[in-house]
Amino acid sequence: RIMRPDDANIAGNVHGGTILKMIEEAGAIISTRHCNSQAGESCVAALARVERTDFLSPMCIGEVANVSAEITYTSRHSVEVQVNVMSENILTGAKKLTNKATLWYVPLSLKNVNKVLEVPPIQYARKEQEDEGKKRYEEQKLDRLETKQRNGDVILPVINPEPHTVGYSQSSLIHLVGPSDCTLLGFVHGGVTMKLMDEVAGIVAARHCKTNIVTASVDAINFHEKIKKGCVITVSGRMTFTSNKSMEIEVFVDADPFVDEPRERYRAVSAFFTYVSLSKEGKPLPVPQLLTETEDEKRRFEEGKGRYLQTKAKRQAQMQQAAQ
Amino acid sequence: RIMRPDDANIAGNVHGGTILKMIEEAGAIISTRHCNSQAGESCVAALARVERTDFLSPMCIGEVANVSAEITYTSRHSVEVQVNVMSENILTGAKKLTNKATLWYVPLSLKNVNKVLEVPPIQYARKEQEDEGKKRYEEQKLDRLETKQRNGDVILPVINPEPHTVGYSQSSLIHLVGPSDCTLLGFVHGGVTMKLMDEVAGIVAARHCKTNIVTASVDAINFHEKIKKGCVITVSGRMTFTSNKSMEIEVFVDADPFVDEPRERYRAVSAFFTYVSLSKEGKPLPVPQLLTETEDEKRRFEEGKGRYLQTKAKRQAQMQQAAQ
Amino acid sequence: RIMRPDDANIAGNVHGGTILKMIEEAGAIISTRHCNSQAGESCVAALARVERTDFLSPMCIGEVANVSAEITYTSRHSVEVQVNVMSENILTGAKKLTNKATLWYVPLSLKNVNKVLEVPPIQYARKEQEDEGKKRYEEQKLDRLETKQRNGDVILPVINPEPHTVGYSQSSLIHLVGPSDCTLLGFVHGGVTMKLMDEVAGIVAARHCKTNIVTASVDAINFHEKIKKGCVITVSGRMTFTSNKSMEIEVFVDADPFVDEPRERYRAVSAFFTYVSLSKEGKPLPVPQLLTETEDEKRRFEEGKGRYLQTKAKRQAQMQQAAQ
Numbered sequence: 001r002i003m004r005p006d007d008a009n010i011a012g013n014v015h016g017g018t019i020l021k022m023i024e025e026a027g028a029i030i031s032t033r034h035c036n037s038q039a040g041e042s043c044v045a046a047l048a049r050v051e052r053t054d055f056l057s058p059m060c061i062g063e064v065a066n067v068s069a070e071i072t073y074t075s076r077h078s079v080e081v082q083v084n085v086m087s088e089n090i091l092t093g094a095k096k097l098t099n100k101a102t103l104w105y106v107p108l109s110l111k112n113v114n115k116v117l118e119v120p121p122i123q124y125a126r127k128e129q130e131d132e133g134k135k136r137y138e139e140q141k142l143d144r145l146e147t148k149q150r151n152g153d154v155i156l157p158v159i160n161p162e163p164h165t166v167g168y169s170q171s172s173l174i175h176l177v178g179p180s181d182c183t184l185l186g187f188v189h190g191g192v193t194m195k196l197m198d199e200v201a202g203i204v205a206a207r208h209c210k211t212n213i214v215t216a217s218v219d220a221i222n223f224h225e226k227i228k229k230g231c232v233i234t235v236s237g238r239m240t241f242t243s244n245k246s247m248e249i250e251v252f253v254d255a256d257p258f259v260d261e262p263r264e265r266y267r268a269v270s271a272f273f274t275y276v277s278l279s280k281e282g283k284p285l286p287v288p289q290l291l292t293e294t295e296d297e298k299r300r301f302e303e304g305k306g307r308y309l310q311t312k313a314k315r316q317a318q319m320q321q322a323a324q
Numbered sequence: 325r326i327m328r329p330d331d332a333n334i335a336g337n338v339h340g341g342t343i344l345k346m347i348e349e350a351g352a353i354i355s356t357r358h359c360n361s362q363a364g365e366s367c368v369a370a371l372a373r374v375e376r377t378d379f380l381s382p383m384c385i386g387e388v389a390n391v392s393a394e395i396t397y398t399s400r401h402s403v404e405v406q407v408n409v410m411s412e413n414i415l416t417g418a419k420k421l422t423n424k425a426t427l428w429y430v431p432l433s434l435k436n437v438n439k440v441l442e443v444p445p446i447q448y449a450r451k452e453q454e455d456e457g458k459k460r461y462e463e464q465k466l467d468r469l470e471t472k473q474r475n476g477d478v479i480l481p482v483i484n485p486e487p488h489t490v491g492y493s494q495s496s497l498i499h500l501v502g503p504s505d506c507t508l509l510g511f512v513h514g515g516v517t518m519k520l521m522d523e524v525a526g527i528v529a530a531r532h533c534k535t536n537i538v539t540a541s542v543d544a545i546n547f548h549e550k551i552k553k554g555c556v557i558t559v560s561g562r563m564t565f566t567s568n569k570s571m572e573i574e575v576f577v578d579a580d581p582f583v584d585e586p587r588e589r590y591r592a593v594s595a596f597f598t599y600v601s602l603s604k605e606g607k608p609l610p611v612p613q614l615l616t617e618t619e620d621e622k623r624r625f626e627e628g629k630g631r632y633l634q635t636k637a638k639r640q641a642q643m644q645q646a647a648q
Numbered sequence: 649r650i651m652r653p654d655d656a657n658i659a660g661n662v663h664g665g666t667i668l669k670m671i672e673e674a675g676a677i678i679s680t681r682h683c684n685s686q687a688g689e690s691c692v693a694a695l696a697r698v699e700r701t702d703f704l705s706p707m708c709i710g711e712v713a714n715v716s717a718e719i720t721y722t723s724r725h726s727v728e729v730q731v732n733v734m735s736e737n738i739l740t741g742a743k744k745l746t747n748k749a750t751l752w753y754v755p756l757s758l759k760n761v762n763k764v765l766e767v768p769p770i771q772y773a774r775k776e777q778e779d780e781g782k783k784r785y786e787e788q789k790l791d792r793l794e795t796k797q798r799n800g801d802v803i804l805p806v807i808n809p810e811p812h813t814v815g816y817s818q819s820s821l822i823h824l825v826g827p828s829d830c831t832l833l834g835f836v837h838g839g840v841t842m843k844l845m846d847e848v849a850g851i852v853a854a855r856h857c858k859t860n861i862v863t864a865s866v867d868a869i870n871f872h873e874k875i876k877k878g879c880v881i882t883v884s885g886r887m888t889f890t891s892n893k894s895m896e897i898e899v900f901v902d903a904d905p906f907v908d909e910p911r912e913r914y915r916a917v918s919a920f921f922t923y924v925s926l927s928k929e930g931k932p933l934p935v936p937q938l939l940t941e942t943e944d945e946k947r948r949f950e951e952g953k954g955r956y957l958q959t960k961a962k963r964q965a966q967m968q969q970a971a972q
Contacts, residue, residue, distance in 0.1 A: 025326060062508045064357075090356045090360060092366075093361060171880075174820070174848070176657075178654050179329040200822070206880070229658060256855075502827070
């Protein structure tokens with residue numbers, strides 16, 4: 001589809017959240033189709049996890065987004081989908097790879113939303129494909145267990161914060177879940193949640209550096225808990241780390257099922273977004289350093305630095321591999 | 325993409341206007357891409373005409389719309405695009421052809437919106453394809469000239485109208501053209517206009533028969549005049565004819581460029597929409613007869629009857645041909 | 649236009665904010681058209697004030713909203729517009745008056761947004777109409793001056809609040825102003841701001857009473873400061889008063905022009921919204937009493953009580969007058 005002014009910031013760069021939403025919609029369609037391809041109970045595929053996603057080049061208003069999706073692995077109860085997004089300038093014909101994302105879906109019964117159904121197995125062209133898929137499956141399973149544990153954190157408000165501190169740029173929004181945000185089962189589409197998360201993370205980044213910013217990458221996101229129609233969701237973001245030219249923002253999604261349900265507010269999703277600041281010519285700009293004040297802020301900064309260095313090392317290893 | 329509650333009426337049937345908008349977006353992308361495929365001035369393809377379109381089967385919330393487009397003819401200054409829409413139930417795997425539409429686009433220079441550029445010719449697999457395309461091209465050209473003349477009509481309000489008269493169901497809406505309604509050239513997308521026209525026609529139909537209604541077909545629509553960002557558009561509809569099970573509604577679009585331009589309000593588009601009324605089981609229901617009062621209303625009723633009988637005769641001829 | 653699922657809450661009642669947005673759009677169109685009706689500099693009418701608006705009856709999904717607007721007074725630099733909203737059930741034909749609103753607009757030059765142009769005078773049918781209009785004009789002018797002074801207040805966050813306290817239900821959201829939120833001059837439509845204000849107020853009300861709630865009325869709103877494209881706006885709401893069956897919520901809108909402008913965050917708008925809680929049958933329900941803790945909260949509660957009693961007295965006077 002053609003990118004509109006509403007999909008972009010005032011510099012004309014399409015929001016990362018718009019792209020994440022398109023990716024998730026493509027993934028939900030292909031995996032729901034696959035899981036219903038055999039006779040048996042009908043189901044809807046629900047997003048369980050998105051692997052780390054890099055935004056390789058910015059997309060602009062007026063360009064056409066081409067989204068293609070393929071199922072690359074199936075376990076007994078989950079489907080791995082690979083989605084590629086190409087941006088196409090239909091005036092010049094130029095095409096660029098914008099995103100490569102890997103998503104995991106789980107089929108939930110239409111009759112009983114708490115029942116996970118079995119996934120019809122796919123055929124692999126080569127035995128190694130299955131083995132590699134299985135390895136990826138085991139890795140993400142482990143990672144999901146880990147993140148389930150570090151979910152208690154809350155973003156506390158700060159009165160009269162200094163510029164460039166954590167409290168200065170932290171932001172949150174509330175959103176009442178409407179019918180168009182939801183699947184047939186009445187639960188929020190993962191893509192809708194990710195779009196709101198990117199919106200908050202982008203505002204945190206812009207408040208910190210006061211320039212034009214774009215999403216550079218999103219760390220793996222796990223969707224532990226479903227969010228129901230009629231909930232109010234609170235999406236909060238705080239900066240955790242800055243390198244010379246990038247900012248890492250942690251985003252929480254909390255759901256408040258306050259109408260006709262006795263349940264407490266709960267943490268539904270959390271993730272790390274990385275943003276860069278761009279000049280008018282599209283070059284990355286230096287970013288003001290984050291000022292950490294409390295012990296917790298300093299600890300989170302060090303953890304963010306660890307993630308940053310790890311990613312950098314991985315990328316260099318890949319480039320060396322590619323050069324050989 | 326997946327059909328959402330907002331794309332549909334309260335009975336769950338997707339609005340014809342939503343489908344027309346998707347069709348036009350696909351047509352605009354493929355024809356803009358084609359017209360820029362040769363070196364030369366950049367351009368944007370603008371919708372000039374949509375041929376008569378039938379809605380073969382209703383689409384529902386939760387189904388996926390698959391839209392495919394193909395260029396089927398090029399004249400020196402215009403492109404004919406054929407768009408097919410399939411509705412796919414991803415739970416059952418069932419697919420149905422929903423629409424087959426033919427659209428004509430004209431490439432306008434990005435630098436000078438009043439300059440029509442030349443279209444790169446396409447290759448035809450067989451000589452007959454080119455000849456048939458040329459015939460369709462000549463036919464639509466003639467038809468566009470004709471409609472250009474009957475555009476002076478205005479819908480006047482009626483005080484205390486009786487049920488089932490023309491005045492009783494006639495309706496209009498105004499819309500302020502915003503940035504997301506527009507192409508790169510700052511003119512309203514044809515698809516946006518068609519969606520508003522379908523909305524008004526649907527309200528006219530529902531007011532007349534007070535049941536669940538769906539778009540059955542749209543007569544050829546000619547886009548004589550562009551509509552610019554910042555205009556206010558008035559979309560008005562009145563019923564012109566009823567058969568036993570269908571209603572014909574005439575819709576006008578008038579543009580009011582009241583800011584920063586000295587121009588008068590002008591008629592931008594007009595078209596005939598046909599609606600049917602559906603029972604809860606999806607069966608067509610009888611429709612109350614339209615009560616005509618003035619001479620003009622009687623004349624328009626007869627003209628509508630003429631179009632209805634002509635379409636019916638054409639369809640029977642096609643069915644006989646198919647049966648042979 | 650037809651009310652869609654996204655225009656309403658999960659009980660099917662259309663959000664007050666959706667209606668306020670339609671009202672403002674109609675007012676902006678009619679007043680911009682009027683102010684450009686004479687030769688001279690082009691302009692866009694900007695919303696300066698909305699008088700107190702009552703929501704007389706709820707509107708539902710599937711109903712058609714009929715909005716009509718009329719210019720009722722012009723001063724040298726401002727236009728008074730009266731807007732009526734009728735809800736029409738197109739299946740039964742039943743029509744109900746939903747809202748009667750009065751709005752004030754000011755024409756701003758398209759070339760220089762800080763220049764207020766002169767308004768072409770309208771003709772009055774009777775001299776008394778002009779005199780009454782002038783009286784309304786003077787009254788609102790006075791009121792605008794007053795509210796300009798009480799704007800310093802800030803909503804501070806509360807840690808671990810008790811149910812039914814002010815801190816428990818207070819809420820805020822952030823919104824990045826996009827192109828579709830703005831007029832031709834690049835400033836946020838008043839209607840967009842009112843819709844966000846109603847969204848926050850509704851969430852505050854729902855958090856307090858945990859039932860289905862609808863907007864009952866909005867006090868006069870003054871738009872002192874324009875909000876520019878690219879700003880982040882923070883909309884915050886807190887409950888100030890509860891009667892047996894109604895809740896009053898104060899809403900602030902602050903604008904943060906953080907990209908490419910040196911300006912500080914400023915208060916753009918503030919207003920009081922009144923909500924009622926409805927049972928499944930549409931009857932008003934009792935509301936839990938607001939627990940006030942600080943001196944400021946107690947003072948605001950008393951002020952809210954004053955407004956409540958004043959409105960009640962006015963309504964009784966009107967009913968007695970109508971009965972005579």
